[in-house]
Amino acid sequence: MASSTTKTPPVSIDNINPKVLNCRYAVRGAIVSHAQRLQNELQTNSDSHPFDEILYCNIGNPQSLGQKPISFFEQVVALLDNPAILKKQQTHSLFKPDAISRASQILEIMPGKATGAYSHSQGVKGLRDAVAAGIQARDGYPANPDDIFLTDGASPGVHKMMQLLIGSEKDGILCPIPQYPLYSAAITLHGGSLVPYYLDEETSWGLEVSEVKKQIEIAKSQGITCRALVVINPGNPTGQVLCEDNQKDIVRLCKEEGLVLIADEVYQENVYVEDKKFNSFKKISRSMGFGDDDITLVSLQSISKGYYGFCGKRGGYMEITGFCREVRDEIYKLSSVSLCSNISGQILSSLVMNPPKEGDESYESYTEEKNTILSSLARRAKILEEAFNSMEGVTCNRAEGAMYLFPRLSLPTKSIQAAKVENIAPDAFYAHRLLDATGIVFVPGSGFGQVDGTWHVRCTILPQEDKIPSIVTLLKAFHQNFMNEFSD
Numbered sequence: 167m168a169s170s171t172t173k174t175p176p177v178s179i180d181n182i183n184p185k186v187l188n189c190r191y192a193v194r195g196a197i198v199s200h201a202q203r204l205q206n207e208l209q210t211n212s213d214s215h216p217f218d219e220i221l222y223c224n225i226g227n228p229q230s231l232g233q234k235p236i237s238f239f240e241q242v243v244a245l246l247d248n249p250a251i252l253k254k255q256q257t258h259s260l261f262k263p264d265a266i267s268r269a270s271q272i273l274e275i276m277p278g279k280a281t282g283a284y285s286h287s288q289g290v291k292g293l294r295d296a297v298a299a300g301i302q303a304r305d306g307y308p309a310n311p312d313d314i315f316l317t318d319g320a321s322p323g324v325h326k327m328m329q330l331l332i333g334s335e336k337d338g339i340l341c342p343i344p345q346y347p348l349y350s351a352a353i354t355l356h357g358g359s360l361v362p363y364y365l366d367e368e369t370s371w372g373l374e375v376s377e378v379k380k381q382i383e384i385a386k387s388q389g390i391t392c393r394a395l396v397v398i399n400p401g402n403p404t405g406q407v408l409c410e411d412n413q414k415d416i417v418r419l420c421k422e423e424g425l426v427l428i429a430d431e432v433y434q435e436n437v438y439v440e441d442k443k444f445n446s447f448k449k450i451s452r453s454m455g456f457g458d459d460d461i462t463l464v465s466l467q468s469i470s471k472g473y474y475g476f477c478g479k480r481g482g483y484m485e486i487t488g489f490c491r492e493v494r495d496e497i498y499k500l501s502s503v504s505l506c507s508n509i510s511g512q513i514l515s516s517l518v519m520n521p522p523k524e525g526d527e528s529y530e531s532y533t534e535e536k537n538t539i540l541s542s543l544a545r546r547a548k549i550l551e552e553a554f555n556s557m558e559g560v561t562c563n564r565a566e567g568a569m570y571l572f573p574r575l576s577l578p579t580k581s582i583q584a585a586k587v588e589n590i591a592p593d594a595f596y597a598h599r600l601l602d603a604t605g606i607v608f609v610p611g612s613g614f615g616q617v618d619g620t621w622h623v624r625c626t627i628l629p630q631e632d633k634i635p636s637i638v639t640l641l642k643a644f645h646q647n648f649m650n651e652f653s654d
């Protein structure tokens with residue numbers, strides 16, 4: 167018989183892991199939940215708000231905003247999802263010959279010649295061979311497939327590294343501020359200390375080695391040992407692309423200080439300006455003559471970004487170099503605990519690092535699709551940057567790369583006071599007002615970290631190009647009204 171006394175549930179907010187409670191992830195935070203509520207309300211009553219749709223400018227999820235997947239990649243994955251169709255005659259009229267031959271080659275190297283089996287915990291060896299070949303072609307320096315761990319996106323690679331390096335809050339991880347909140351969240355979850363180093367907004371979000379050194383000393387004075395330095399290049403949320411000399415300084419610093427260099431290079435294909443070029447930290451360190459004995463490097467890549475945008479397929483890799491055999495074995499053990507990453511993501515990782523080559527049947531369409539996406543992103547970045555810079559009290563560095571703009575807002579004192587009354591950060595107050603008035607979703611800068619007393623928002627450049635003019639019009643009108651309403 168059921169007991170009449172009400173039982174307290176065994177899990178409450180007071181007895182869950184405090185690290186979970188303290189973890190924050192702004193890009194899917196309060197503002198996005200609010201946007202989803204508004205979207206539901208619009209679905210039930212299209213007149214419920216002064217706009218017809220929610221304009222998601224909050225997250226780097228290209229295909230959710232209409233970016234077309236690259237056909238070659240999609241075709242190979244489709245064929246491998248149902249390998250039986252590889253043998254059918256009709257397949258030749260639906261799929262390009264090089265997509266069919268690539269899928270057939272991949273099937274041959276799969277465990278059991280099937281795509282539904284667990285693989286080696288680092289990923290299918292033949293796919294890692296393809297990734298290593300792609301890295302080598304990109305950098306001009308050798309890459310070893312045994313250094314590659316295929317992952318479900320870059321995020322699990324970051325978690326793995328934090329798990330490996332953090333034993334207690336005495337272990338510090340140097341992170342750029344502003345940073346992509348995966349890093350702060352992962353450090354909190356694994357119980358370490360985030361040691362901030364501030365990017366310099368005045369010099370286009372420049373990374374000053376002297377600032378990093380200063381923060382290492384401050385951390386030391388608090389009993390914290392810095393174990394790793396995270397660099398996001400091209401930057402999120404800041405969009406800067408590091409120059410070669412700066413990268414060399416960073417490599418030297420990591421070597422001198424004995425820091426693991428965690429190079430988040432997920433935006434390596436997203437560079438929009440003529441005067442900047444992406445260089446991997448692997449290439450830079452090798453060009454300085456530094457090998458495994460000099461620098462310990464973790465390079466992260468993802469299928470979620472670039473011109474591919476396969477966020478939901480969850481794929482990517484980390485390339486680890488300069489770790490001793492015993493530690494590599496421990497990293498392998500960590501990977502084996504989750505058996506393997508998903509196979510479609512592994513296949514896509516091999517494809518993005520080895521796209522069609524000149525002479526392949528898909529080469530022309532592939533190149534056209536890729537260039538269309540990247541040139542449109544560059545135009546969108548420019549239009550949005552100019553729009554922000556034309557607004558009262560707003561300054562915006564150019565998006566040299568990645569998928570975001572991070573304009574600085576000089577907010578009127580009265581709006582800051584109004585935010586205080588609502589107990590939210592002034593940039594969160596601004597972002598909520600913007601959402602309620604226009605349906606545009608930006609992430610408040612406070613979710614990424616920023617110099618005290620400065621306020622920002624992060625805006626993606628991902629809405630389709632034909633939507634950008636109306637976003638600009640709505641944004642400018644909202645901003646002017648906001649400034650007028652709260653003028654001092």
Ligand SMILES: Cc1ncc(COP(=O)(O)O)c(C=O)c1O
Pocket residue numbers: 226318319320321322346348398402430432467468469470477481482
């Ligand atoms: C800088 C950076 N690193 C890593 C990630 C994680 O991406 P994923 O796990 O989809 O590869 C993101 C996603 O936005 C990002 O911006």
